Each structure stands twice: as C-alpha cells, then as structure tokens.
Amino acid sequence: MVVPVESTGDxxxxxxxxxxxxxxxxxxxxxxxxxxxxxxxxxxxGVAVRVxxxxxxxxxxxxxxxxxxxxxxxxxxxxxGSLRTWLSVLAxxxxxxxxxxxxxxxxxxxxxxxxxxxxxxxxxxxDETVVDRERSLLLHSALAELPQPQRxxxxxxxxxxxxxxxxxxxxxxxxxxxKTRLRTALRSLAETLADPPDPALERGA
Amino acid sequence: xxxxxxxxxxxxxxxxFGALDPAEEETVAAHLAACESCAAExxxxxxxxxLLDGPPPKAPARSADGVLSLALRTRPAVARIAGHAAPxxxxxxxxxxxxxxxxxxxxxxxVHDWDAHATLAHLLAADEHLATRLGIGARVPPSRIEEGxxxxxxxxxxxxxxxxxxxxxxPEETVADWAAQAEQLLGxxxxxxxxxxxxxxxxxxxxxxxxEHFLVRAFETWIHTDDIGRALGLAVPPPPRExxxxxxxxxxxxxxxxLGTGAPPVLFSVTGGEEWVxxxxxxxVRAELALEPVDFCLLVGGRYTPQTVxxxxxxxxxxxxxxxERAASLxxx
Numbered sequence: 001m002v003v004p005v006e007s008t009g010d011x012x013x014x015x016x017x018x019x020x021x022x023x024x025x026x027x028x029x030x031x032x033x034x035x036x037x038x039x040x041x042x043x044x045x046g047v048a049v050r051v052x053x054x055x056x057x058x059x060x061x062x063x064x065x066x067x068x069x070x071x072x073x074x075x076x077x078x079x080x081g082s083l084r085t086w087l088s089v090l091a092x093x094x095x096x097x098x099x100x101x102x103x104x105x106x107x108x109x110x111x112x113x114x115x116x117x118x119x120x121x122x123x124x125x126x127d128e129t130v131v132d133r134e135r136s137l138l139l140h141s142a143l144a145e146l147p148q149p150q151r152x153x154x155x156x157x158x159x160x161x162x163x164x165x166x167x168x169x170x171x172x173x174x175x176x177x178x179k180t181r182l183r184t185a186l187r188s189l190a191e192t193l194a195d196p197p198d199p200a201l202e203r204g205a
Numbered sequence: 206x207x208x209x210x211x212x213x214x215x216x217x218x219x220x221x222f223g224a225l226d227p228a229e230e231e232t233v234a235a236h237l238a239a240c241e242s243c244a245a246e247x248x249x250x251x252x253x254x255x256l257l258d259g260p261p262p263k264a265p266a267r268s269a270d271g272v273l274s275l276a277l278r279t280r281p282a283v284a285r286i287a288g289h290a291a292p293x294x295x296x297x298x299x300x301x302x303x304x305x306x307x308x309x310x311x312x313x314x315x316v317h318d319w320d321a322h323a324t325l326a327h328l329l330a331a332d333e334h335l336a337t338r339l340g341i342g343a344r345v346p347p348s349r350i351e352e353g354x355x356x357x358x359x360x361x362x363x364x365x366x367x368x369x370x371x372x373x374x375x376p377e378e379t380v381a382d383w384a385a386q387a388e389q390l391l392g393x394x395x396x397x398x399x400x401x402x403x404x405x406x407x408x409x410x411x412x413x414x415x416x417e418h419f420l421v422r423a424f425e426t427w428i429h430t431d432d433i434g435r436a437l438g439l440a441v442p443p444p445p446r447e448x449x450x451x452x453x454x455x456x457x458x459x460x461x462x463x464l465g466t467g468a469p470p471v472l473f474s475v476t477g478g479e480e481w482v483x484x485x486x487x488x489x490v491r492a493e494l495a496l497e498p499v500d501f502c503l504l505v506g507g508r509y510t511p512q513t514v515x516x517x518x519x520x521x522x523x524x525x526x527x528x529x530e531r532a533a534s535l536x537x538x
Contacts, residue, residue, distance in 0.1 A: 025302075026302050026303075028295060028301075030283070037273055059271075063272050158223070163226050164222075164224045179219055180215075
C-alpha cells in the first residue's frame, strides 16, 4: 500500500548543527548529550545561578534541564529555534519555579517575610539587600512571562552574551527588530519594578 | 547631534544588556557623557539589568557525569552492540523517544487503518518473526495459520491477530511487550556476534543473513516511527548517517535481486553516497537515476509513489520507471 508523503514546506531558519544534534539525541546517542553539556552547561548553570543565587540549586536545575532534553528530545524542535535559546529559556523557567517553591516552603514553615532570606546559601550576598533580592526575583518572574519573541532576544543578548546583531542572525530576524524587542522587553521589566504586582499574590503564586 | 541622540536612544536597552559591539559601545559612551536625559534613562535601564545579575559564576560543583546522571537514569543510552544490530538498537531508541508525545493520543490515525496503538501492535507482530527464529517465545497467543500459506498472507494475518489482541489491553501494556521483545532481540548472541548473524534464514519470503534481517527490523521500525511522527505533526529525523547508509545498501541489494539480470541497466546513486548499476550487466547503461537516501528508503517503504518521489534522472525514461516501480513494489510495511 502506498501512502503519499506530504511536503512539510518548511522554510524556517534552522541550524544544521542543531538538527544533527537533535537527530543523535533522538536515536539515543549518549555522546551527543555530553557534547550539548560541554557547549551549554555553563550557560544553563549561569542562568540558574542568577535566578536562584544558589550554586547547589543551579546544579539541580542543570540536571533537570539536561534530563528533560535527553528524555523528551521532541520537546525541542530544531525547526522552531536554536538549542542555545531553548536550553536557556528552560533553565530560567525551572530556576524561577525553584525559587517560588522554595519560598512557599519557607512560608509554610512559618518563616513568612524572611522566606527568601532563609533559603540556604540563596540569601542576599554581602552587597545585596533583602529588598534587592525580592526585586530581583520579581524581575526574573516578569522575564519568564515576557512574550516569547522578546524573551528569546533577551536570553541571547543577556544570558548567552551575544550582541543584538548576533542574536538577530541566530533568530533569523532583522537587526532593528532585535533592538526594538530588547527595548520593549527591558522597559516592561523596568515598569514591573515601578509598579509591582500585589506582593501577597506574588508570593502565593 | 539630533540624529545621534535618536540612534543612541534606540540602542540604550541593548547597551544596558551589554549587547553592543565595540564601535556602538563607543558611540553610546560619548553621547551619554554629553546628554543628561539619555544618561538618566541609561542609568535606569542598567539598574534594572543589575538586579537580574547574580553572583559571579563559580566553578561547577559537580562533574559533567554528575549533572548528566539524572538524564541517563531517566533514559538509558543505547548500549554498544555489533554493527549489524546497531541500526535496530537506534531505531528502537528513536521510537521510545517519540512515545511520550503520544500520551492521550493513542487513538490518532497513523497509517492504513491503524491508530498509534495498532501501529505499535503491528511492530510487536513484525518483530516477532525474527524473534521466534532466534528462540524467543511469542508474547501473544499463536495464530492459526495453515502450512503453506504465502508469507504475505501469514504476515497480514499475524498482524491482524496481534492488533485485535492488543486492543483488549492498554497502549502501555503493548509498548511494554514491544520494548521487552526488542530488548530480547538485542540481547541474543546473533545481535552481538557477526559470525553467528551470518547464518541465512528465510523470513518474509527473503532468504537473508540474520544480520540483514536485523537491518530490515531497523528499517521497518524507523518507517513506522516516521508514520507516527507525521500523524502527530512531529518531524522524525532520519536515522544516523552510517545507519542510513546500511539501510540504503540493504534496499539496493534487495532491489537488485528483484530486478534480476534482465532489466535494462540503470546507474543508480544516492546523494552524497555510492552508486550501483542495477539490472543487466551485459548492456551499456541506459539511464542514470539519483535519489536522496531518505527518499529512496521512503520509496522502498511504500511512503512515496514512483511518480512522486523527488529524483534526478537522465536517459531512457522507461528504464528509470522500471527501477522506481520495482522499488515501490518491495514495500511490505
């Protein structure tokens, strides 16, 4: 019996290297996972430590992120974006979730306002006040909620250390668009600080 | 100056993120020294970015092995195995990787009149023929098939019986049996030892070494994985390059046998790979035919028609058509 194949008509930007890595991950090639870790392990841990302020938590987040990529390789689609961006966004999401759940635990345990401060080795550093720590989490939560096109440029330009021009190439968008998205994103983040959501709601989230 | 002002204003967010190239960085710095309103906006934006910054990154606390141990516990890597069984091992891993995407979508129509559950049941039945030959017990009660039944009928009958049986069970149970049987196949001495796998057995009307029957299993597993992927709207990548090469060579051998020595000779090549003369060796080549390796496999697997498969062809059109039609006629999937 002959079943015709439909053309996918795919014209999106796609990195051949990402597609090849994805192929090897799908077919269970462990060396592909090790290569991805060698290339992006630092990025993933770096993102996670900025959010959690805890090297230990960042390691846990990295474990989860690479376990997700390996055990659900189809969650990443090389036709839709780069592996670098996908890993960075996933690490950030998981790290924000970690801080929220940690804060909720502390609160349930009765620590309440000191919730964030009480997280082991995740409290404010010597130069950081508790207020700054709370504001930082607020910003990271807002960043995780940005529309995806903005979020991707921020991840590449900020976490992955790309210039906005390089980010534009990687995302297959014009340079001007990358610049505009960074501006829109950063302004809306700055506004989050000026006009924070109800802290009671935020903590319960 | 005004132009500069507007241009710099546009760049301030990228500047605050540290995402400018050095030339733009200089332009911005020079302007900020002279423009109070831009300097204020710049300070506000950079202040926001500073809050996102964490402590400076430290050396990793755990080794790569430590970080990746969770991943490898969740999904084991494909074990090293003899070259002839490696494509099957990878194809099995590839189908397993797709299965989580099927959660709650097992009734999705896939191919023929099979849903995803029936497609897995078919693979359980299709692998069983080789499994039985290698001394592995069947997991589904035997079918009543008379001696002397043509292999195609016996094959279809067994698939129908196994699908009927598996539809009385959950997809997870079918998957568990398919996966366990595949595991047993990969655990046989024939999967690990090329010499043992050189023994020829007749399956599906083809007398081939066991090694090549393992390739046939890889081929079918991949094609059906691709079927399921299409049904779910997911692009299943083709098998790793070296495995794809093994599958192509197998398909060319089978196609050569099917064409026999009387067919008008065609120089056949796969893109980026080898070439072969198919058909008569006693006549000059009548035509040239080139296909992408994946397209060739999909043609032999019955997923392309001879009319629609993308090809490059020159020379005698009838000779080319003969090869394409014979290739498509091999499909048993």
